[in-house]
Amino acid sequence: MKKYKIATIPGDGIGPEVMDAALSILRKLENGRDVSFDFIELSAGDETLKKTGSALPSETLRGIKQSDVCLFAAVGETAKDVIIPLRQGLDLYANIRPAKVYPNVPHIGKDVDLVIIRENTEDLYKRVGFQADDWGVSLRIITRQASERIARFAFELAKKEERKRVTCVHKANVLDNDIIFTEACRRVSKEYPSIEYEETIVDACAMKLILKPEHFDVVVTTNMFGDILSDEAAGLVGGLGMAPSGNIGDRYAIFEPVHGSAPDIAGRGIANPIAMVLSVVMMLKWLGELELSRILENAIVDVLKEGRVLTPDLGGKAGTKDVSEAIEEKINRKGF
Ligand code: GGG
Numbered sequence: 568m569k570k571y572k573i574a575t576i577p578g579d580g581i582g583p584e585v586m587d588a589a590l591s592i593l594r595k596l597e598n599g600r601d602v603s604f605d606f607i608e609l610s611a612g613d614e615t616l617k618k619t620g621s622a623l624p625s626e627t628l629r630g631i632k633q634s635d636v637c638l639f640a641a642v643g644e645t646a647k648d649v650i651i652p653l654r655q656g657l658d659l660y661a662n663i664r665p666a667k668v669y670p671n672v673p674h675i676g677k678d679v680d681l682v683i684i685r686e687n688t689e690d691l692y693k694r695v696g697f698q699a700d701d702w703g704v705s706l707r708i709i710t711r712q713a714s715e716r717i718a719r720f721a722f723e724l725a726k727k728e729e730r731k732r733v734t735c736v737h738k739a740n741v742l743d744n745d746i747i748f749t750e751a752c753r754r755v756s757k758e759y760p761s762i763e764y765e766e767t768i769v770d771a772c773a774m775k776l777i778l779k780p781e782h783f784d785v786v787v788t789t790n791m792f793g794d795i796l797s798d799e800a801a802g803l804v805g806g807l808g809m810a811p812s813g814n815i816g817d818r819y820a821i822f823e824p825v826h827g828s829a830p831d832i833a834g835r836g837i838a839n840p841i842a843m844v845l846s847v848v849m850m851l852k853w854l855g856e857l858e859l860s861r862i863l864e865n866a867i868v869d870v871l872k873e874g875r876v877l878t879p880d881l882g883g884k885a886g887t888k889d890v891s892e893a894i895e896e897k898i899n900r901k902g903f
Contacts, residue, residue: 569602571854574634576627578612580828581887582640582836588840588891589638589847591848595895596859609636611649612828622648628656631819636850639823640843643830651694654687659814659821660713661720662687662793663849666800669809669867671874676780676803682730683786683800684721685793686748687814689713694789707871709744714751720815721752722759732763734770736788736796748789765796766875769796774798801825808839808880811846813853822850836886839868839878844894866897895898 575590577583579638608629614620622645631637631653651803662685668674689708696705718735725733735752739745747764756764767775769792775782776796781805788796801810801817810825812850824842832838844867851860870876876893885893 569856570605570638570886571602572607573850574607574609574631574637574890576609576637576639576642578640578642578828579614579645580641580643580779580830580833581826582612582642582840584827584833584836584887585824585840585843586638586640588887589640591891592844592863592894592898593847595898596863597603598899600859602856602859606618609637611639611647612644616645618649619647623652627770628653631657631821636854637819637821638781638847638850639821641824641826641828645897646827649693649856653751653821654814655692657816657819657821658686658688659816660686660716660816661813662790663724663813663815664793664797664825664836665845665849666797666799666804666812668717668804669782670872670879672805672809672871673873673878674803674805676776678781679783679800679803681780681783681786681800682724682728683788683793684717684724685788685797686713688790690790692740693757704880707742707744709747709749711747711849714748714789715755718752718755719758719785723784725762725785726759730762730784732765732784733759734772734783734786735764735766736769736786737766737791738766738769738792739766740768752787772796773799793890797825805881808842808878809845810842811844811849812848813846815853818854822846822853837879838887839880840887840890841871841878844891863894866894869897 577586597675609630664683667680693708737745737749807826814821848860848864870893876885
């Protein structure tokens with residue numbers, strides 16, 4: 568029996584609702600299989616700050632380190648005090664953000680199946696700067712080491728997933744530190760001659776994502792550009808309710824939906840859990856549970872194909888729990 572210790576951080580707003588959906592589905596996946604999940608709930612976020620005085624208590628960090636992997640849902644206003652320290656503190660240097668068109672999901676980008684690899688530890692997110700009453704400075708730190716590391720990660724992912732092209736996205740025509748990033752990507756690209764390599768300026772990339780999204784396969788970019796472009800890419804494939812992600816390092820990994828706590832719909836039971844559940848699919852792949860990840864992704868696809876149980880963001884009237892139950896039913900019915 569394979570046993571996994573999974574740290575869970577439900578967080579704020581719709582976080583606990585989509586986390587419940589994910590955990591209930593994982594329990595269903597355990598049934599009759601040689602795998603078991605031990606969930607360890609940890610706290611972080613706005614509510615945790617109110618209760619404990621810290622948005623990211625040290626027990627939470629310790630709990631993640633003692634687990635095989637972490638599932639994170641969403642936090643609200645305290646994002647910068649939770650997500651950034653987790654990514655940098657655990658050296659989760661690669662943020663994988665896929666954008667893929669699924670059946671029956673209203674979308675504007677046809678044939679989109681791309682993945683954005685966002686450098687996750689430096690750039691403006693280092694939060695090095697100064698602030699006075701009427702001015703502020705944030706240093707945009709880009710190093711050769713981190714750039715080469717993320718470039719290599721992107722090419723390795725392209726190789727593993729049999730993807731054809733890596734696009735390095737930058738603003739090296741204006742920002743000198745992006746020359747370091749592009750040169751690193753170019754150097755690493757030489758180690759992968761069978762994968763096509765190109766460079767695109769970030770503003771041109773933002774436009775081309777709308778005009779010709781099917782062109783993109785693997786996009787590798789710096790932290791801030793990756794944040795913005797991945798929301799744009801999510802917009803091509805049905806919105807943030809369909810956007811999963813993984814924060815990957817050499818020792819630890821945290822999987823989370825791209826969306827935040829969505830306070831406008833929190834507590835109403837109508838949040839789309841699919842971004843969270845697709846993050847579980849990514850987590851299972853990372854754990855090496857390829858068969859389970861395939862079963863789960865197929866169950867999601869089956870529910871979407873039928874188009875009967877969809878949350879309001881996808882044009883339906885179903886609730887979060889309806890969607891998770893429909894996915895569980897598919898897992899059951901297929902007798903996997
Ligand atoms: N899962 C990503 C996440 O929690 N992001 C935090 C965030 O964007 N917070 C702002 C908000 O919830 O409005």
